[in-house]
Amino acid sequence: MAKRYWLFKREADHFDMDQLMKKGKPVPWKNVRNFTVRNWIRDEMKPGDRVLLYQSRTDDPAVLGIGEIAREPYPDPAQFDPKSPYYDPKATKEKPIWYMVDVEPVKAFKKPVTLAEMRANPALDGMMVLRKGNRFSMTPVEPEHWKTVLAMAGER
Template sequence: MTQYWLFKTEPDAFSIDDLAACPNKREGWDGIRNYQARNFMRDQMLVGDKAFIYHSSCKDVGIVGLAKVSQTGLVDPLQFEPESKYFDPKSSPDNPRWVMVELEHVETFNNILSLKTIKNMPSISEIGLVKKGGRLSIMPVSENEFQLLLSAAKQS
């Protein structure tokens, strides 16, 4: 059964266009340092799950495209690199604390589905984007809300 997700990224660091430009349009989603987001990747995501890519901390925030999970169970290598801002001295190769999934670019939308538009959609009430305190870097999306958001993104 396909599950649905939303992955937030700052486009100055890594954008939907960066994902589309990767070899085979695939890239490991590294640098996640929130335990709940990590647990989603580690314990719940499956190959084939669909994911919105959401640009945050920029002028035009919103859903910009679609990806799918192409690989799971990967160890985030940045946790072992002392020069990385994602280095974790408490992690070891024998017992890594941080995981990642690989995402594959599916589609870049013609227009951004803005956060303002999302918040004004009456049927969208459960996704973390519209709830106080629920703004994780990775969050689940219900199938119903995924379909509504996808339809809105393709029409915008």
């Protein structure tokens, strides 16, 4: 199967691209609680897929860099922990509901690509993250949109 492209959003207080790059190892991308996104994780995401890492809830939301899905999707352990805010009493180890992936940092952009820049670029028309009302924390990215965002960041 061909490599897929994704955009993963995280709020500024939960995501620091510099720290991610310093760790230099895969980090869990967890606590997704939306069924559409869960289905993408469980059914479509594969190791080797590339990810645009997007920081939201900041004065200047932007794509800050690239990551790669490092392993097969697996059950999010928080769904089984009654003390977790992400606990789901309907989930069992035999029938998990929520899944997650690990993302390995690949590259931090020298020039982040802001939401405003993305909205202003007609080549990104139709990109899911730019659609009115989109609230998904993870979205698929078309190959041509991937290439455009990388070009905007000064990457190849």
